[in-house]
Amino acid sequence: MMGISCDILVVGGGMAGISAAIKAAREGACTLLVEKNGFPGGIPVSGMHRYICGLFPTGDQVPFKTLNGGIAEEICSGLKGLSSDTGIIQMGKVYLLSFRTKDLVTILKSLSEKQIGLGILYEKKVVSVKTKNSFIKSVTAEGQTGKIRIIPRKVIDCSGDGTLIRLSRAAHQLSTARERQLAGFCFKIKGINDPGEMAPISVPYCISGAVRRKKLPPYLKYTKFTPGDVSGEGYCLISIPAGGGREKISKAINYAVKVHAVLSESLSTFHDSYIYELSSVIVEREGLRMTGEYTLTKEDVLSASKFNDGVVKNAWPIEIWDRKKGPSFQYLAPGTYYEIPLRCLKSRDIKNLYCAGRCISASPEALGSTRVMGTCISLGEQAGLAAAKELIVS
Ligand SMILES: Cc1cc2nc3c(=O)[nH]c(=O)nc-3n(C[C@H](O)[C@H](O)[C@H](O)COP(=O)(O)OP(=O)(O)OC[C@H]3O[C@@H](n4cnc5c(N)ncnc54)[C@H](O)[C@@H]3O)c2cc1C
Structure with missing residues (x-):
C-alpha cells in the first residue's frame, strides 16, 4: 500500500473541507485533502442548490459584505465575477447569494488548485482509521487506483456525515432516523x-x-x-x-x-x-455530530450568545424540517448574530481531531442554523487555522 505523511489531513471537499484545506495550507501546514467524489462542493453541487445561505447579516439594509470575511468573501466575490446573474437577494428576513453550480465548482477548484502546500486526492474514500492513546495515527483511503495510507499530525473531519468521527470512535451524537429532519x-x-x-x-x-x-x-x-x-x-x-x-x-x-x-x-x-x-444523491440535513469541548444549543443561537473563543458569526435562523410538521423558522432579533466557539470544532476525546461543517458539536436545533453553506465555509476556515496554529505549538 502507498504511504504518505502530512501535517493536516482534511477529509471531505465540500464547502467546509475546501476552506479548511486552503486555510491550513495558507498557514504553512503541509495539507492533504481527500474527497470521494471527482469534484469539490459536496451537497450543494450534488443537491443542485441555488442560493448560499448564512453569508450575510440581517437588517433593513442590503449588506455589502459578508458577516465573517475571509474565504467566504473570496468565494462570494469570485462568484459575482463569473456571472452577472449572481447577486444578493432578500428572502423574507434574510439575505442570500444566488449562484450557478458550475461557477461554484470553478471557484472552489481555482482557489484550491493554485494553493501552494495543498495536495488534493479526488475519488478516494476514507475507509478506516487507526487510533492509539486517543490520537488518530493513520487513515486509509481507497479508490480505483488502490489504497493509500496517510499518516497525519492533525485531522479535520469535513465529511458532512462524520466519517472520521465514527471511524475513530470519537464521542458523538446521532438522533434516531425517526427524530432526524427530513x-x-x-x-x-x-x-x-x-x-x-x-x-x-x-x-x-x-x-x-x-x-x-x-x-x-x-x-x-x-x-x-x-x-x-x-x-x-x-x-x-x-x-x-x-x-x-x-x-x-x-x-x-x-x-x-x-x-x-x-x-x-x-x-x-x-x-x-x-x-x-x-440528483445523484439524497441529501441529509442532519447526521452524526461530534461531541466537542462545547455543544452549541438552541438558546445560544436565539439569544445571540458570544464566547471568548467565538470564531464564526452567524445570523441564519433555526430552520427545522420536521418529519410531521414540515419546515419552521425561528429568527434571531434583526441585526444581531451569535458566535460559534472553537470548542465546538475540537473533539472532546480524540486529541488531534477537529471537525467543521455539518458535523460540528451542536444540538439538532442549533444545527438547523449552523449547517448552511456560508457558515460551513467559515467553520472550515477556522478549523484549518486552529489546526495549523496547534502544529506550531506542539
Ligand atoms: C435538502 C437540503 C437543502 C439545502 N439547501 C441549502 C441552501 O439552499 N443553501 C444553503 O446554504 N444550504 C443549504 N443546505 C445545507 C448545506 O448544503 C449543507 O449543510 C452544507 O453544504 C454542508 O457542507 P459540508 O462541507 O459540511 O458537507 P457536505 O456538503 O456533505 O460535504 C462533505 C464532503 O465529504 C465527502 N465525503 C464524505 N465521506 C467521505 C469519505 N469517507 N471519504 C472522502 N470524502 C468523503 C463528500 O463526498 C462531500 O463532498 C441544504 C441541505 C439540504 C440537506
Missing part, C-alpha cells in the same frame, strides 16, 4: 411555459392538493420549486424521510417522477415539461 432530493425540469413565473407558488399548491387527495405521500407536500438560470427551466426539491439504505434513491426517483406527473397533468404551464436531470 432529507431532500432535487430534480431539474425543462420545457416549462410560465411567462408569469408563478411556479414557486403554483407548484407547492398543486402538490399539496395531490397529497390531500392521497395521490402522493404526506411529506411531499413540502415540495419547493425554484426557477432556473434560463426561462423554461426550474428545480424541484422534494422531502424524503431521513435514514434508509441504498434502495432509498430509487424510491426518491420514483417520487420525483410522480410529482412531475401530477404537475404536468394539473398545471397547463407544465404540460410540455420534462425531467431533464435527477
Whole structure:
C-alpha cells in the first residue's frame, strides 16, 4: 500500500473541507485533502442548490459584505465575477447569494488548485482509521487506483456525515432516523411555459392538493420549486424521510417522477415539461455530530450568545424540517448574530481531531442554523487555522 505523511489531513471537499484545506495550507501546514467524489462542493453541487445561505447579516439594509470575511468573501466575490446573474437577494428576513453550480465548482477548484502546500486526492474514500492513546495515527483511503495510507499530525473531519468521527470512535451524537429532519432530493425540469413565473407558488399548491387527495405521500407536500438560470427551466426539491439504505434513491426517483406527473397533468404551464436531470444523491440535513469541548444549543443561537473563543458569526435562523410538521423558522432579533466557539470544532476525546461543517458539536436545533453553506465555509476556515496554529505549538 502507498504511504504518505502530512501535517493536516482534511477529509471531505465540500464547502467546509475546501476552506479548511486552503486555510491550513495558507498557514504553512503541509495539507492533504481527500474527497470521494471527482469534484469539490459536496451537497450543494450534488443537491443542485441555488442560493448560499448564512453569508450575510440581517437588517433593513442590503449588506455589502459578508458577516465573517475571509474565504467566504473570496468565494462570494469570485462568484459575482463569473456571472452577472449572481447577486444578493432578500428572502423574507434574510439575505442570500444566488449562484450557478458550475461557477461554484470553478471557484472552489481555482482557489484550491493554485494553493501552494495543498495536495488534493479526488475519488478516494476514507475507509478506516487507526487510533492509539486517543490520537488518530493513520487513515486509509481507497479508490480505483488502490489504497493509500496517510499518516497525519492533525485531522479535520469535513465529511458532512462524520466519517472520521465514527471511524475513530470519537464521542458523538446521532438522533434516531425517526427524530432526524427530513432529507431532500432535487430534480431539474425543462420545457416549462410560465411567462408569469408563478411556479414557486403554483407548484407547492398543486402538490399539496395531490397529497390531500392521497395521490402522493404526506411529506411531499413540502415540495419547493425554484426557477432556473434560463426561462423554461426550474428545480424541484422534494422531502424524503431521513435514514434508509441504498434502495432509498430509487424510491426518491420514483417520487420525483410522480410529482412531475401530477404537475404536468394539473398545471397547463407544465404540460410540455420534462425531467431533464435527477440528483445523484439524497441529501441529509442532519447526521452524526461530534461531541466537542462545547455543544452549541438552541438558546445560544436565539439569544445571540458570544464566547471568548467565538470564531464564526452567524445570523441564519433555526430552520427545522420536521418529519410531521414540515419546515419552521425561528429568527434571531434583526441585526444581531451569535458566535460559534472553537470548542465546538475540537473533539472532546480524540486529541488531534477537529471537525467543521455539518458535523460540528451542536444540538439538532442549533444545527438547523449552523449547517448552511456560508457558515460551513467559515467553520472550515477556522478549523484549518486552529489546526495549523496547534502544529506550531506542539
Ligand atoms: C435538502 C437540503 C437543502 C439545502 N439547501 C441549502 C441552501 O439552499 N443553501 C444553503 O446554504 N444550504 C443549504 N443546505 C445545507 C448545506 O448544503 C449543507 O449543510 C452544507 O453544504 C454542508 O457542507 P459540508 O462541507 O459540511 O458537507 P457536505 O456538503 O456533505 O460535504 C462533505 C464532503 O465529504 C465527502 N465525503 C464524505 N465521506 C467521505 C469519505 N469517507 N471519504 C472522502 N470524502 C468523503 C463528500 O463526498 C462531500 O463532498 C441544504 C441541505 C439540504 C440537506
